[in-house]
Amino acid sequence: MNPEAADLLRCGAQELGIDVEPALDRFAALLALLQEGNARFNLTALKTEPDIVLKHFVDSLTCFGGGHLEGAHQVVDLGTGAGFPTLPLAIMRADLMFTPVDSTRKKVEFVRATAEALGLHNVRPLAGRAETLTRQPKHRDRYDRVVVRAVAALPVLAELALPFLRPGGLLVAQKGPISPEELRAGQRAAGELGGRVIEVEAFSLPVLGDARTLVVMEKLRDTPSKYPRREGVPNQQPLFWSAK
Numbered sequence: 485m486n487p488e489a490a491d492l493l494r495c496g497a498q499e500l501g502i503d504v505e506p507a508l509d510r511f512a513a514l515l516a517l518l519q520e521g522n523a524r525f526n527l528t529a530l531k532t533e534p535d536i537v538l539k540h541f542v543d544s545l546t547c548f549g550g551g552h553l554e555g556a557h558q559v560v561d562l563g564t565g566a567g568f569p570t571l572p573l574a575i576m577r578a579d580l581m582f583t584p585v586d587s588t589r590k591k592v593e594f595v596r597a598t599a600e601a602l603g604l605h606n607v608r609p610l611a612g613r614a615e616t617l618t619r620q621p622k623h624r625d626r627y628d629r630v631v632v633r634a635v636a637a638l639p640v641l642a643e644l645a646l647p648f649l650r651p652g653g654l655l656v657a658q659k660g661p662i663s664p665e666e667l668r669a670g671q672r673a674a675g676e677l678g679g680r681v682i683e684v685e686a687f688s689l690p691v692l693g694d695a696r697t698l699v700v701m702e703k704l705r706d707t708p709s710k711y712p713r714r715e716g717v718p719n720q721q722p723l724f725w726s727a728k
């Protein structure tokens with residue numbers, strides 16, 4: 485990692501109240517592995533060191549906002565892609581056990597190999613679609629937390645994520661700006677799926693100032709067995725929302 489990128493990571497994380505100094509070597513190794521992965525196949529759209537550091541690493545660390553990940557939780561990362569937010573969060577918190585999930589096997593293999601190379605023992609990637617995995621008893625109503633970044637609209641996230649959670653568990657969704665319509669649909673979908681929205685926090689991404697929103701849903705009771713609907717339907721026909 486070049487010195488400018490290292491400074492951006494330090495400053496960005498500091499704005500979030502996080503000291504990355506002890507983890508800089510691991511972040512540098514992650515950066516190198518991502519760039520190597522990008523050279524082999526198109527892993528992420530972000531290619532430059534400042535972009536990767538701010539828009540992947542620091543952006544992922546904003547999931548710690550609000551303290552919803554405090555404690556030794558079992559955490560699903562729904563639609564992890566190249567490992568975000570899992571990998572930065574797992575680097576900073578060995579007490580959190582992550583299950584990054586993605587439907588694209590090649591991405592899951594990248595996350596598995598990268599976690600191994602970084603010596604992260606708290607990352608156990610899983611290939612598959614959320615709609616199918618949450619039909620398996622070992623993944624339904626089981627996890628303490630679901631984190632998600634850049635995957636789908638709120639009502640879709642509610643349908644894909646809440647079935648993973650035990651009652652009392654939380655979905656922490658890191659998103660860009662959300663419209664009142666999307667929020668309303670997310671609230672209604674959460675209710676239908678056995679949960680409720682407990683927090684909506686607008687904030688700015690450190691250094692760059694891009695608008696972000698952290699939406700937290702709590703699961704109150706078991707999700708009705710008809711959810712999630714079959715593969716692809718949650719995204720094609722989001723609950724309570726026609727304006728995709």
Ligand SMILES: C[S@@+](CC[C@H](N)C(=O)[O-])C[C@H]1O[C@@H](n2cnc3c(N)ncnc32)[C@H](O)[C@@H]1O
Nearest residue numbers: 563564565568586587588612613614633634635
């Ligand atoms: C835009 S990428 C975001 C990746 C990562 N979370 C990030 O912030 O960089 C969305 C990812 O979600 C995965 N995905 C979408 N729907 C899914 C589903 N129903 N089950 C599992 N993975 C899904 C896709 O394969 C893709 O890798």
